[in-house]
Amino acid sequence: MNTELKEGINWVGYIDWTVRDFHGYKTESGSTYNAYLVQDEKNAVIDAVKGPFVDKLIERIKALAELESINYVVCNHAEPDHSGGLPGLMAVCPNAELVCNAKCKAALEMHFDTSSWKWHVVADGDTISLGKRTLAFVDTPMVHWPESMFTYLPEEKLLFSMDAFGQHYASAFRFDDEEPLDVILQEAKAYYANIVMLYGRPIAQTMARAADLEIEMIAPSHGVIWRSHIKEVFEAYQKWVVCKPTPKVVVLYTTMWKATEQMAQAILEGAQECDVEAQLYNVDSTHMTRIVTEVLDCATVAIGSPTLNNGIMPSMAAVLCYMKGLRPTHKKGFAFGSYGWSKRGGPTEVGQVMEEMKIEIMQEPLRAQYTPSPETLEECREAGRAMGKIAEEYK
Numbered sequence: 001m002n003t004e005l006k007e008g009i010n011w012v013g014y015i016d017w018t019v020r021d022f023h024g025y026k027t028e029s030g031s032t033y034n035a036y037l038v039q040d041e042k043n044a045v046i047d048a049v050k051g052p053f054v055d056k057l058i059e060r061i062k063a064l065a066e067l068e069s070i071n072y073v074v075c076n077h078a079e080p081d082h083s084g085g086l087p088g089l090m091a092v093c094p095n096a097e098l099v100c101n102a103k104c105k106a107a108l109e110m111h112f113d114t115s116s117w118k119w120h121v122v123a124d125g126d127t128i129s130l131g132k133r134t135l136a137f138v139d140t141p142m143v144h145w146p147e148s149m150f151t152y153l154p155e156e157k158l159l160f161s162m163d164a165f166g167q168h169y170a171s172a173f174r175f176d177d178e179e180p181l182d183v184i185l186q187e188a189k190a191y192y193a194n195i196v197m198l199y200g201r202p203i204a205q206t207m208a209r210a211a212d213l214e215i216e217m218i219a220p221s222h223g224v225i226w227r228s229h230i231k232e233v234f235e236a237y238q239k240w241v242v243c244k245p246t247p248k249v250v251v252l253y254t255t256m257w258k259a260t261e262q263m264a265q266a267i268l269e270g271a272q273e274c275d276v277e278a279q280l281y282n283v284d285s286t287h288m289t290r291i292v293t294e295v296l297d298c299a300t301v302a303i304g305s306p307t308l309n310n311g312i313m314p315s316m317a318a319v320l321c322y323m324k325g326l327r328p329t330h331k332k333g334f335a336f337g338s339y340g341w342s343k344r345g346g347p348t349e350v351g352q353v354m355e356e357m358k359i360e361i362m363q364e365p366l367r368a369q370y371t372p373s374p375e376t377l378e379e380c381r382e383a384g385r386a387m388g389k390i391a392e393e394y395k
């Protein structure tokens with residue numbers, strides 16, 4: 001496996017082939033925890049790995065350098081998938097200072113027993129010389145946590161971008177040009193939608209700062225390293241940070257006795273009459289990881305639940321809760337669903353949540369009392385056409 005980013009700079013992380021759940025994110029393709037070793041007159045490790053895999057990180061470092069020769073361990077982000085290995089690593093690197101910003105130091109102290117660590121606290125714009133190369137630090141608050149920062153090597157035009165531009169993608173290869181571009185961009189999109197979609201504004205600000213840097217390589221803390229397709233991933237991020245709508249309609253629903261499903265199918269049929277990509281998902285058979293990835297760049301979304309016990313179905317409530325937290329923007333849509341005897345709950349409640357999510361509401365919720373009549377189904381088709389026409393504007 002080729003792990004060399006540049007002469008004397010190697011990937012020393014861990015490939016997690018089997019992880020399938022990442023705090024609720026369904027990681028069908030596994031993941032990697034990327035750590036890097038920069039060897040110069042002084043040596044630095046950039047980030048660690050998840051706690052259980054620290055021995056593998058140490059093995060990889062030892063294959064390239066004496067542990068006593070490690071002068072710095074940089075922590076760009078305090079989340080345990082990168083910091084969990086720090087206690088084990090710091091314990092075997094007697095001469096290493098832990099380099100991080102003040103917020104990260106505070107966060108690490110709340111996670112681990114750090115009493116024996118030597119600290120080197122840096123601020124935005126600070127640098128550390130390793131000899132021929134310099135570590136330059138750029139604070140990137142909320143990309144992904146308040147303490148997040150980038151580490152940049154100006155002499156190598158190399159950006160260690162932590163969670164930004166990452167993908168949950170286990171692979172035998174470390175570089176973007178060793179994998180199909182559409183696959184890794186799709187993984188980067190899923191990662192963006194599920195992890196950082198709600199931080200679009202700080203990410204846009206960070207990208208504006210990164211645009212001032214000369215970048216030949218982006219080494220994130222998950223997935224492959226970008227060296228041949230930096231332009232493509234930057235352009236994709238520019239669209240994702242504003243949830244830029246595409247000519248796409250998404251219909252989401254759940255159902256007990258198929259009434260709401262009939263409505264969903266009719267909405268889809270209406271949208272299919274337009275020249276757009278129209279997608280239908282039952283939230284009981286499609287994981288929310290996929291659903292938010294599809295919602296990220298849709299133009300219009302219809303969301304349907306039957307009424308259950310004066311409320312909505314728990315599976316739809318979970319999807320709405322997840323989606324509301326991730327805050328997709330620039331969407332229009334409406335709620336729909338079937339009820340038995342009361343207008344409380346069901347489509348009414350879905351519509352309320354959609355308003356709270358700041359989805360621009362196209363119309364009052366579409367309701368059917370028990371099985372939808374042919375007239376109600378025609379109303380659904382008409383609403384689907386309206387969604388399709390809005391989506392067509394983004395062609």
Ligand SMILES: Cc1cc2nc3c(=O)[nH]c(=O)nc-3n(C[C@H](O)[C@H](O)[C@H](O)COP(=O)(O)O)c2cc1C
Binds near residue numbers: 255259311339340
């Ligand atoms: C367990 C259960 C609880 C229900 N609770 C309500 C309710 O609180 N209010 C209501 O109007 N209808 C209620 N209904 C009726 C359903 O909303 C109605 O049957 C609807 O047509 C189901 O739509 P579906 O076929 O898409 O599942 C309930 C149905 C079931 C099976």
